[in-house]
Amino acid sequence: MTDLRYPIGHFTSPEEITEDIKQKWIQTLEDFPLRLENLVKDLSEEQLETPYRDGGWTVRQVVHHCADSHHNSYIRFKWALTEENPLIKAYNEADWAELFDTKTGPINMSILHLKAVHAKLVYLLRGLSDSDLKKTFIHPESKEAVLLLVNIGIYAWHCNHHYAHIEHLLIRKGWK
Structure with a gap:
């Protein structure tokens, strides 16, 4: 039985991140908005209001969460590239998921947002040098430095x- 909270497991960074791995991660980021759009575009309002697991977010909330999270990630890359090991601002994703726009907004807003943010992020990532990718930021919860190169993998995993x-929800429900 797949763990519904972590259907692909937790992110684990490879010991050595090769150029091939980095490029695959960037490709995942580039492809994600269209893949997600194709997955959810034909869902009914009722289906969008279905939680992906008991006690979990609805499909609508997951889509909006991705836009919010990846927007924050893009900003974190920019901070790390322009400041010396900055302490980034965290956000309470559970509270954001309960906001009016996340609970009721049309998902197309977040799909469009993801397309724009990912286009900008991928363009930025493809222009970074190896020394740029060694820059870091500090996450306030873990207090650990996050290497930008690893952060690409974290968001590809995300x-x-x-x-x-x-x-998995669509498959379980017979909607796919």
């Missing part, structure tokens, strides 16, 4: 993680 939440 794309696949939430895609799997929705895809």
